[in-house]
Amino acid sequence: MQRLRPEHWVAVIAFLAVANFIVFGGLMVLIARDTEGSPATGAPSNTPAPPTLPHVVAVATGLLGDVKVRLPTATPTWTATATATGTPSPTATATASPSPTATPTQTPSPTPTGTPTATATLTPTLTPTATATRTATPTATPTWPREAVPTPTVSGSPTPTVTPAPVTTPEPVTLGVAGSRHYTDEWGNLVIVCDLRNDSPYLVGKVQVTATLYDEEGNILDRQTVVPLLRWVQPWGQAPAVVVMASGQRWATYALRAAGWTAPAPPGARLFLLGSEAYTDDAGLYHVWGQVRNAGPRAQRYVRAVVTLYDAGGEVVNACLAHTVPEVLAPGATGAFNCAFDFARGAVRHVVQVEAN
16 A cells, blocks of 8 residues: 655645634534523523633644644654655656657657768769879870970981892892890890891892700700891891790700892882981880981882891890881871880990881
């Protein structure tokens, strides 16, 4: 059974006091009426005198005093109860707490937070797209500056040639090797560069160059056959050749052999080398750039420009083949060429030879 709280007892006591006052007040009214209605006789009566107002007040005061006396007695009892009741007071307070607790639950304000998150994601996605566009532009730019070399102002002169001896029947001719140089390229291949020499008065064509690799015991490791960079070897002239051998071979020495066939002089093509110059680009490549003019009456297609590098001792260093641009040179037209070398160690001079295709 649930105990009454002290504040409830105060209400009960007040209620009893008021009730006693009403009851005794009513008694006093009734007694007064009876007194007024009784017959007036001179003889004394055995009936007790009715209580006067002071008596009633005294009685009511005594009753109330009894009630007040009992309150202190009950007070310690309810004080102990109040101590136990004080524990549920936080319970009642905690019961009210869920009301504010429900408020944050309904505050799914985090939902609008998702909106700015999506917006921030879209913004960086567009930024790299524009960056990629800018990057592509400079990447393509450095491809062409190597061609933008100043035009040399050198007076034109025809490529030196010697009138070959007439040939009625082609005959085999063995060419000498004026010199050779070897190096390893960036892929690890063995590159052999040789300078062929024609010691005959004939024009020699269909030349083939064979390079053979040997180990320390003289066993053949590899053999490659190539053609020179020039189609024709002029009488008493020279022509370079480049042979590339597979990498990873433990070779000790190599041998070169070149041979061709005598040939009649090809139709005359008047090609003038206007000039050439060497330079090194930002990537460290060695370039030889020059211009060729077609002084003949016919257009020439795919004009060859063969550049041979030499060191201070006159030994071959490297060689390269390039075609003129544009690919067709009309009569009187001028074309440019650019040879790039990945190996040019010790090169101090170069020789350029041009020929019609």
